[in-house]
Amino acid sequence: MTKVLxxxxxxxxxxxxxxxxxxxxxxxxxxxxxxxxxxxxxxxxKASGVRGRGGAGFPAGMKWSFVPQNTGKPIYLxxxxxxxxPGTCKDRQILEFDPHMxxxxxxxxxxxxxxxxxxxxxxGEFDLPYRRMVKAxxxxxxxxxxxxxxxxxxxxxxxxxxxxxxxxxxxxxTGLISSVEGGRGxxxxxxxxxxxxxxxxxxxxxxxxxxxxxxxxxxxxxxxxYKQFGTEKSPGTKLISVSGRVKxxxxxxxxxxxxxxxxxxxxxxxxxxxxxxxxxxxxxxxxPVMPAEKALTVNLDYESVAAAGSLLxxxxxxxxxxxxxxxxxxxxxxxFYSHESCxxxxxxxxxxxxxxxxxxxxxxxxxxxxxxxxxxxxxxQMSGATICFLADSLVMPIRSFLTHFRAEFEALIKAEVPx
Amino acid sequence: xxxxVDQSSGLAAAAEARIDDLQRRYPTKAAxxxxxxxxxxxxxxxISEDRMRYAAKRCGVPxxxxxxxxxxxxxxxxxxxxxxxxxxxxxxxCHIMGAAPLIxxxxxxxxxxEHEVSADGKWSFEEVECMAGxxxxxxxxxxxxxxxxxxxxxxxxxxxxxx
Ligand SMILES: Cc1cc2nc3c(=O)[nH]c(=O)nc-3n(C[C@H](O)[C@H](O)[C@H](O)COP(=O)(O)O)c2cc1C
Ligand code: SF4
Ligand code: FES
Ligand code: FES
Numbered sequence: 001m002t003k004v005l006x007x008x009x010x011x012x013x014x015x016x017x018x019x020x021x022x023x024x025x026x027x028x029x030x031x032x033x034x035x036x037x038x039x040x041x042x043x044x045x046k047a048s049g050v051r052g053r054g055g056a057g058f059p060a061g062m063k064w065s066f067v068p069q070n071t072g073k074p075i076y077l078x079x080x081x082x083x084x085x086p087g088t089c090k091d092r093q094i095l096e097f098d099p100h101m102x103x104x105x106x107x108x109x110x111x112x113x114x115x116x117x118x119x120x121x122x123x124g125e126f127d128l129p130y131r132r133m134v135k136a137x138x139x140x141x142x143x144x145x146x147x148x149x150x151x152x153x154x155x156x157x158x159x160x161x162x163x164x165x166x167x168x169x170x171x172x173x174t175g176l177i178s179s180v181e182g183g184r185g186x187x188x189x190x191x192x193x194x195x196x197x198x199x200x201x202x203x204x205x206x207x208x209x210x211x212x213x214x215x216x217x218x219x220x221x222x223x224x225x226y227k228q229f230g231t232e233k234s235p236g237t238k239l240i241s242v243s244g245r246v247k248x249x250x251x252x253x254x255x256x257x258x259x260x261x262x263x264x265x266x267x268x269x270x271x272x273x274x275x276x277x278x279x280x281x282x283x284x285x286x287x288p289v290m291p292a293e294k295a296l297t298v299n300l301d302y303e304s305v306a307a308a309g310s311l312l313x314x315x316x317x318x319x320x321x322x323x324x325x326x327x328x329x330x331x332x333x334x335x336f337y338s339h340e341s342c343x344x345x346x347x348x349x350x351x352x353x354x355x356x357x358x359x360x361x362x363x364x365x366x367x368x369x370x371x372x373x374x375x376x377x378x379x380x381q382m383s384g385a386t387i388c389f390l391a392d393s394l395v396m397p398i399r400s401f402l403t404h405f406r407a408e409f410e411a412l413i414k415a416e417v418p419x
Numbered sequence: 420x421x422x423x424v425d426q427s428s429g430l431a432a433a434a435e436a437r438i439d440d441l442q443r444r445y446p447t448k449a450a451x452x453x454x455x456x457x458x459x460x461x462x463x464x465x466i467s468e469d470r471m472r473y474a475a476k477r478c479g480v481p482x483x484x485x486x487x488x489x490x491x492x493x494x495x496x497x498x499x500x501x502x503x504x505x506x507x508x509x510x511x512x513c514h515i516m517g518a519a520p521l522i523x524x525x526x527x528x529x530x531x532x533e534h535e536v537s538a539d540g541k542w543s544f545e546e547v548e549c550m551a552g553x554x555x556x557x558x559x560x561x562x563x564x565x566x567x568x569x570x571x572x573x574x575x576x577x578x579x580x581x582x
Contacts (some may be wrong), residue, residue, distance in 0.1 A: 074446070083551045084551065086510045086511050086549040087549075088551060089551040089553045089554050117444075124457075125550050125560065126551070127564060162454075164453070165456070165493070167492050180450065181449070182447070182478065183452075183488060185491065185492075241554050242554060243515070243554045244512065244515050250555075285510075318511060318515070320515065332509070336511075339548060
């Protein structure tokens with residue numbers, strides 16, 4: 001299988017510039033600086049059809065083309081390495097094993113949108129990925145890939161590592177911008193979209209680590225070659241993080257459209273002995289849960305997973321085995337979203353906390369039948385009523401858990417009703 | 420980590436130099452506030468009120484802004500923690516892989532509960548949300564370092580090696 005993203009992962013010292021260059025690294029940047037115009041770069045990335053890998057799946061080339069070039073203001077690139085969506089642990093390994101691939105992709109993107117600073121936003125908890133990036137950025141400056149007059153092209157780019165300090169909401173693109181500006185990571189109302197008015201009031205593109213790391217391959221091999229992988233509407237390859245009681249959890253690079261069943265049974269070796277598959281959350285904790293039978297029929301592309309009632313999201317695939325209690329898992333998610341709500345919107349701040357309290361009560365055997373309807377009604381009041389998607393990120397689990405596993409919630413209630 | 424320093428004045432020269440460099444490169448001085456707070460915490464282990472006033476001055480922002488930022492982010496500490504700050508993930512993937520009993524086991528082993536510091540200052544403990552170690556669950560971080568694929572025995576060994 002062709003590896004767009006993980007080709008260097010097994011190599012010794014894969015994170016060092018020398019290893020990356022020995023494998024052809026920075027040849028895409030040389031090609032760009034040697035004579036491609038920003039418009040040609042954007043066209044190639046558009047032709048590849050690569051979609052944002054941070055969760056929303058928006059086509060990257062199209063997003064870059066939205067940046068207005070006539071405002072007279074500086075343009076910024078933000079690289080999203082906040083990776084905090086439960087179940088997702090892929091960007092981290094790109095940073096650990098191949099930081100230069102990301103840096104090269106980011107420089108090419110910055111050139112295409114004519115950005116003057118790239119802000120690399122990394123979650124505060126990351127240690128090894130942080131140290132690897134600090135070192136790689138130093139190497140890239142020393143080699144003339146970053147800084148003034150890159151490879152003699154006249155293009156300048158500064159690269160600033162912005163270390164977060166523990167807040168899931170800073171992964172949301174406008175929350176990230178607030179944090180880069182030195183403030184609380186509070187999301188901002190859209191429109192205006194960041195491409196027009198983002199960081200410091202200037203046009204800003206935000207892309208996920210995995211999205212940008214595909215760019216060198218696309219420039220080297222062409223957008224058409226990238227389109228050979230995956231499906232018509234979901235081109236290319238995607239990293240899937242598999243967690244839970246499978247024999248071989250970890251990150252897998254698969255062509256989009258790869259059968260989930262094949263990934264689970266062949267690549268991951270199936271379930272651990274003594275554990276049966278009960279359900280799967282396919283795209284990070286925010287997306288709807290799918291019962292086992294349904295999950296095993298889907299292919300891992302945006303359309304197929306959506307047709308089956310869930311979302312491919314970030315590709316964080318959480319395997320739930322038969323020993324798990326669904327109300328308990330939902331309570332954990334409600335705790336998470338209520339903890340991470342930034343508090344700006346009343347429906348989110350109050351709704352996530354209320355849902356968590358109701359779920360805690362149910363899990364402790366003190367719930368009533370009306371509480372299940374109450375949960376759905378809280379979800380209804382939260383959905384679509386807020387600045388960012390964090391509130392909906394709890395609505396989707398609440399609705400799907402109750403749709404597919406309602407009996408488990410009811411059992412907790414019935415068991416505790418006094419005779 | 421709680422060495423007494425004069426907190427009203429500047430940080431160590433190397434830290435001040437890093438801040439100067441960033442303030443030249445960022446579009447605004449205010450945007451370097453998170454960096455300045457990290458430099459403080461790296462040096463002192465936590466962020467005192469004096470230090471917050473210093474950060475406000477250094478970034479040209481009001482103290483209320485600094486207080487707002489420090490309280491927003493979970494990793495900034497307004498109190499000292501133990502020499503070994505143990506953070507165990509409680510979220511869904513770690514839970515599936517046995518985080519709940521592991522958390523009880525670790526708390527009992529080091530003898531401190533949630534947000535507590537041991538009397539000798541050696542340990543502190545905190546349950547945390549997902550740290551992107553999901554495929555290698557359950558996991559914990561001690562200070563900065565990640566420890567993954569934990570079992571109670573493996574956790575005992577790691578904790579036992581710390582002095
Ligand atoms: C609550 C919330 C959290 C998010 N967290 C992340 C994250 O950790 N990493 C990420 O790349 N995108 C995250 N996103 C998506 C970003 O808002 C944005 O769509 C993405 O970074 C754009 O990059 P892409 O087009 O390359 O995917 C999050 C979105 C929401 C609503
Ligand atoms: S939806 Fe929630 S997290 Fe998002 S801006 Fe509103 S309160 Fe903050
Ligand atoms: S706070 Fe959620 S179970 Fe204790
Ligand atoms: S759920 Fe524990 S690291 Fe992700």
